[in-house]
Amino acid sequence: MAPAGLLAVCGLLCAWAVAEQPCSLDHQGWADCSEKSLLHAPSSLPRNITGLDLSFNSLVVPQRGTLLMHFPSLHSLNLSSNALRTLHPAVFSNLRELSLLDLSSCSITYLHTDAFKGLKNLQTLLLRNNSLQELEVPLFLPLRSLLHLDLQNNALMSVDTLTLQLMEAIPWVKLYGNPWVCDCAIYPLQQWLKHRQAMRVTCVSPSELQGQDITTLDSWEMGCQKSQRFPRDVSPAQQTTATNNTTAPPLGKGGRSWPYLVGFLVAAISISILVALVAKCKLCHKNFASYRHRPLPETSSIGGSPLEEGTGWDRGSSGWGDSENPHISSVTGLHAEDDDGFIEDNYIQPSEQLPEEEERESHISI
Known part of the structure; x- marks a missing residue:
């Protein structure tokens, strides 16, 4: 050890001997104040101590502010077997050099999410033999250098996924006894x-x-x-x-399948309505097309057709129709011949044909 360090330790020991404090201080700067029925850490302790044992006392944790505001150089702090119960926000925020914190057997039931705020250099955290029922995720966010975490013999029944993910960065974690x-x-x-x-x-x-x-x-x-x-x-x-x-799956909500079921039903109903409309349109179009047909003109067996009357008028004329409109006359002549043949085939009865045939035979025989 350097001469300056020896002088500092000797000065601490001399000051401690003069003050006659109940705590003991060794040459390495460790103060032992265990089992002294203390409510607060002695303010007469040297400010540059690096280790402090306050186990088995009756310490009172402040709801606001820090617990040990006079000892910013602490590297190790033992608070085990004190009835702390609850740790409030930033209770250790001034102990930026702290690397070991022992909170075992303190009947702790609740840790505020900012209870370890400021402990960026903490490497070992002992929380065994307490009554912790859950661990909130923000609790471990300030502990970037944590290597050892002891959670044995608490009241933990489960741990959420995000907490496990944060504890993945901690090499040694003890969970036995929960x-x-x-x-x-x-x-x-x-x-x-x-x-x-x-x-x-x-x-x-x-x-x-x-x-x-x-x-x-x-x-x-x-x-x-x-x-x-x-x-x-x-x-x-x-x-x-x-x-x-x-x-x-979440209980009481029926899952998330109901929107798909509703969408399927709406789509099925829409398609059915569309098919019905298309079928109805086709039927209307068919009916409309059938009503557009006009009935053929009925020809009277007594008066004859207009075409026949026209042909008769052409024949009775003195050739004026042939010279003026030969096409019409040819068409009417054609229809007249067809009408004559139609009449011979369909309207001349056999009883009428017999006298004519006998008369022809009589002429031939003469």
């Missing part, structure tokens, strides 16, 4: 433990799984519908998302 409920919600923790190869963590409930290692359980034993296998490079967050989507 009353883990081994249902389908524990699946993310199971995959996280398998990936980390952490120490043995056992189930507390349900009773049929009590004492069993979480990592050895199958999906059907945890109440999941089916087991899922993920590649090694899939993160716990992605695994949990896929698991929740397939095995844990």
